[in-house]
Amino acid sequence: MLNKRYEYYMNLAMRLALKGLSRTSPNPMVGALLVKDGRIIGRGYHEKAGSAHAEIIALDEAGRKAKGATLYVTLEPCAHFGRTPPCVDSIIRSGVKEVIVGMVDPNPLNNGKGIEILRKQGMKVRVGFLEDKLRRMNESFVKYITRKMPFVTVKVAQSLDGRIATKTGESKWITSDRSRIYAHRIRQRYDAIMVGVNTILRDNPRLDSWFSERKSVKIVVDSGLSVPINANIFSRDSKVVIVTVSSLPGQETENRKTLEQKARILEVKEKSGQINIRDMLKKLAQQEITNILVEGGGTLIGTLFDEGLVDKVMFFISPKIIGGKDAIGSVMGRGISRLDSAVKLKNVQLRRLGDDFLIEGYIK
Secondary structure, eight states: OOOHHHHHHHHHHHHHHGGGGTTTTSSSSOOEEEEETEEEEEEEEETTTSSSSSHHHHHHHHHHTTOEEEEEEOOOOOOOOOOOOOOOHHHHHOOOOEEEEEOOOTTTTTTTTHHHHHHHHTTTTEESSSSSHHHHHHHHHHHHHHHOOOOEEEEEEEEESEEEETTOOOOOOOOOOOHHHHHHHHTHHHHTTEEEHHHHHOOOOOOOOOTTOOOOOOEETTTTTOOTTTTTOOOOOOOOEEETTTSSSTOHHHHHHHHHHHHHEEEEEEEEEOOOOOHHHHHHHHHHOOOOEOOHHHHHHHHHHTOOOOOEEEEEEOOOOOOOOSEEOOOOSSOOGGGSOOOEEEEEEEETTTEEEEEEEEEO
């Protein structure tokens, strides 16, 4: 019964945490509840990086009533100075008697230290409730803070036979309006939207989200710096990053000088005459980009799979057959030689969107 009660309140705290969806990066989503005599006396969630943490908001709401209460928090309270002071100090001063922690903070700066400090102050601290759900909720933060790499989701809109464009390059529109609307809702969850330069040249997308005021960073992988200066990605005061390689010849062009006025040019290491994708992701993480939605094209997506850098996939599949050996495939790259080396999805979900289907799953 005790564990069921803990899970009940932790579920409520998790719902609070989700109110910060797409706004807390590079911080995690965190929710907190203060419970006393079976009543919730304080609620809080982390709204955005730099603002008060969930525990502090809940404690402020409870005020003096916090003394003797139980604090439920989805993530271990911090014991270090970041953008805000340590939460453990406020928790200790409040007189809270018990702290129920959903999961240990994966941040090496904390990672058990907050729990240890609270226990040394004589508080009862219980850890590990709904941990799998909470880890999935903050999957981007977990990877970013432990591996210094962004969480990479590949999103594809393709025909039933795996094509993203005809042999002439036509690609608008393979999937339905309903799929595109859903895809725009997905965009608002990501720090950055990434495409290869061929997608810019072929489709000239804006890479905006219809439903969010948040402006995700737009990233174009372009070793030759051939993005047109009037491309749609530069509209609406967009934040654009163009990734290139400093050692490749022919880049000191007039186009580069113009692009530098419209975008940030990020130079990364070279690999076999092309952009080193792994080095690119590391450098983007240094810019506090915790997750990236990769929307094409087939060459960029294929390279990410070849390098083992994809965490999650979302394949929107339209019941259309394009055909033709010269039509553009959704996943190019080197590919595999043996079927037992094929990438296998985990936690697969299937959803219907009108006539289309969305297959969603994890690689790792």
